[in-house]
Amino acid sequence: MQSSTQHTNAGPSRHGRARWSRGQVLAWGGVLLFCLALASLAYYWAGKITTDRLRVSGAQRLNAYAASLENLLDKYDFLPRTLELNKDVIALLKQPDDPALRAAVNVYLERVNQQARSTTIYVVNLKGITQASSNWREKDSFVGDNVSFRPYVRDALQRTPGGFYGVGTTRLEPGYFFAHGIYHDGQMLGVATVKVNIEKLEKTWVQGGDKVMLSDEHGVVFLSSVPSWKYRTLAPLSADVRHRLEKTRQYFSHPLEPLGFAYQPEMDDGTRKVQVPEQAQINGKEGRASGMLMQRRSLAPRNWEFIYLSDLSQARSNAQAAFIFSCVAEGFLVMLFLYVRQRLRATRQRRKAREDLQHAYDNLEIMVAERTYSLRQMTQNLSEEIAVRRQAEQKLQVTQNELFQAGKMAVLGQMSAGITHELNQPLTALRTMSDNAVVLLERGRLEVVKSNLVTISQIVGRMGTITGQLKVFARKSTAPPSAVALQTAIANALFLVERRMDLERVDFRLHMRSPGANALCDSNRLEQVLVNLFNNALDAMADSELRQLTVSVDSAGARVLIRVADSGPGMTEEMRSHLFEPFFTTKPQGQGLGLGLAISEQIVREFGGILRAESAPGGGAQFAIELKVAEQELGHD
Known part of the structure; x- marks a missing residue:
């Protein structure tokens, strides 16, 4: 009977321990799932926040790059219009066979080009033949070249100021061309063209480490911080576009191959993610590039587009760091929870701390009294020092005012010779005219006497102006x-x-x-x-x-x-x-x-x-x- 009773009592105890173990497992499992969910949420938000920051930073940089480019181009926009103000340029377009005029205009264009720091300046007649150029001294001078096929020349000949980016057919140097008609008495005589090098902007992009491109209306990249992307296209060009580019020779011999970017659908804010192929070079290195965030900014009215690429690897790294940090923080909280149960061990330390605090409070009044006396002494010393400094400042102010007045007197002394001359002349005139007035009055010539008196009044007024100005200058001013x-x-x-x-x-x-x-x-x-x-x-x-x-x-x-x-x-x-x-x-x-x-x-x-x-x-x-x-x-x- 005893054995049976013991067995009956032991059964429920083992069953209770089993139920407690299963509940503990479920509780810790729930905590683990919650921690994973929280870490995943941190991963998502960290990536989103970093991407948003890249988007804001990219927009700011796009605006800065666009402003710098516009400022550079606007600085030269007026230059072609000024050439028609030169009479030799007008004369050369009227008399193209005069070698003396051509030499004079060549020298003038060379000087203007050096002062404006442009690449080349040249003048074209109505047939598109270059009559004079700033590079006339060089072997590959533009003088005599036919540039009528260039769009900016055609636009200018049609009385529309032209602007065009292209690669030069003579030196293969790229640049932006400004063209404006040359008029005389309302009649067009030719076209003034200025070529400006905007390639120097790429140096600032490369130094900053940014991945930025500038493309034309056809999607041809002509400026880029990555050299291998230059003169490539964002997408394959149609046959019609290629024919037009070959006809204008805008990019001359460059093949204009596509970059091969893989574009994802555009997002609501106009940005999109791009995958760069393995063979694309970034900062001179080959290898697989991570996904990038593409942002665009149009430049009207030139139909250009700035493109800025932000590396999304930083966003992924931040998201991973946030996930790891979240896991570590959650682990720390769990450990903290376990540690809280051991807080009873610190009871005696808190009791001792309260005793020390009470002791410090008992001594607080003595410390306050000592500190108050010290502050009172410091305040008294400062008051005395302030009074002394105030007296010194007053004396200094008086001395400075006297020094300013002495400076005025020194200046007046230096000007004394001139002032004496200014006063001696009218005094001599006054004496002469007053003597004449006495004689004329005796003779009864009253009209002449009246005229002399008016002149004397004017001279006295002028002397009063001189002395009044000296009086104003000499007086002390407070x-x-x-x-x-x-x-x-x-x-x-x-x-x-x-x-x-x-x-x-x-x-x-x-x-x-x-x-x-x-x-x-x-x-x-x-x-x-x-x-x-x-x-x-x-x-x-x-x-x-x-x-x-x-x-x-x-x-x-x-x-x-x-x-x-x-x-x-x-x-x-x-x-x-x-x-x-x-x-x-x-x-x-x-x-x-x-x-x-x-x-x-x-x-x-x-x-x-x-x-x-x-x-x-x-x-x-x-x-x-x-x-x-x-x-x-x-x-x-």
């Missing part, structure tokens, strides 16, 4: 910055050195590219800077045969630039590095203290601007004053 008309400030400064410029025979030129420009500054102090720069320029040109002072004003967004350039000997790099240091001067002993540029730089800096020295384009020295544009001018724009 006004805050405001809107100052640069044209007026330049005129006022020029008035003070005008006599010296006349005596030294200096040619003055003013280029107001922004006539209504207003700068945020103080007019009196800006005139002081301009007068100092004018006098320095006149001193620099004292021994120069060519004496030319040039002032230009340009606006660039929220900044305005005033440039003062002379035709003197210029500056060395060593001189330029010390120009704005106090007491540095390049003038002979006794002719300058070396404070003018230092004061001027300080004045401009207080306006929030910059004064810097540059090298003039034609030689000599050039100083640039960069100031903020006045807010009222920005609002007006």
Whole structure:
């Protein structure tokens, strides 16, 4: 009986353990399936996100490449139209048998081609025969060639400006051709053609490692970052298209074989995936290329198309990395779950940490009191230091104002001889005319006396203008910055050195590219800077045969630039590095203290601007004053 009872009790226990094992297996199986599903979802989203980023990046690069190409072509679009302005070109098209005219036009086209940095410029008559060319010195010159078969020449002869990309039949050099009719008195005499090399764009593509192509309206790739793709076609060409290309000799002897890309259906956003064949070379290496994402951008009105290929291997790599990371993270979470059950072992550590925290809290008030006392002492020291610094700044401001005023007085001293001459002449005239007025009044010639008095009034007004300008220049200015008309400030400064410029025979030129420009500054102090720069320029040109002072004003967004350039000997790099240091001067002993540029730089800096020295384009020295544009001018724009 006992044995039977024991057997009965043991049976349910083994059965319960079996049921618990099956439940555990099912639970862990469900967890595993959930983890796999989550990892698969991570794989999908990582690939999609990377593909979307490649799509956005590709679109941005396409826009940048298209903009660079358009900028390059637009720079030369006007050039053919300018040739009809040359009288020798018109004369040659009217008298094609004149060798002197042909030689003159050849030299002119050669010079224009060098200045514009184009490939070739040539002039064609109404029969399509080249009359003159910039490459006339070379053996394979275009002079005498018949280019009437070229589409751009035919379009231009039909009074439609032509544009055409093709491979040259003489040198086999590719380029883009601009063609425009040459007219005189409303009559077409010929065609002006400019060839521009756009192959240099490929170098930037190759250096960037991008896979980009530029194809024409027939799908012929004529620019590519992968050399083996150049002069290949995106799809096989029809017989009619091949016949037209052979007739125009657009790509001359290139066979125009298809690339053999395998295209997948186009997606909603216009992109599609492409498989590149094994024999296609990428970056100079052969082998099987991964699938690529193709993006297109049309270039109207030239009917060209930019194509950008993004390697999708990165998307697959990111998806695989996301899958692996998800699996690792899920494994970590499982391990963390198992570890949580062991957290009871850390109870004693948490209890000890609470005791340490209570001890730290008990000592917190003492620490706060000590820190508060330290901060109070630091605050007091800082207050004393701030008071001392404020006094020093006030003294510095006073000293700077006195230094600015001393600079003005120095400038007035330098101009004293000219000012004395300007005042002596009208004073002499006043004395003579007043004496004459007395004699004429005694004789009763009142009309002549009245005329003399009117002239005397005018002379006195002119003297008042001179002294008033000197008074404005000499007075101290503490006004805050405001809107100052640069044209007026330049005129006022020029008035003070005008006599010296006349005596030294200096040619003055003013280029107001922004006539209504207003700068945020103080007019009196800006005139002081301009007068100092004018006098320095006149001193620099004292021994120069060519004496030319040039002032230009340009606006660039929220900044305005005033440039003062002379035709003197210029500056060395060593001189330029010390120009704005106090007491540095390049003038002979006794002719300058070396404070003018230092004061001027300080004045401009207080306006929030910059004064810097540059090298003039034609030689000599050039100083640039960069100031903020006045807010009222920005609002007006």
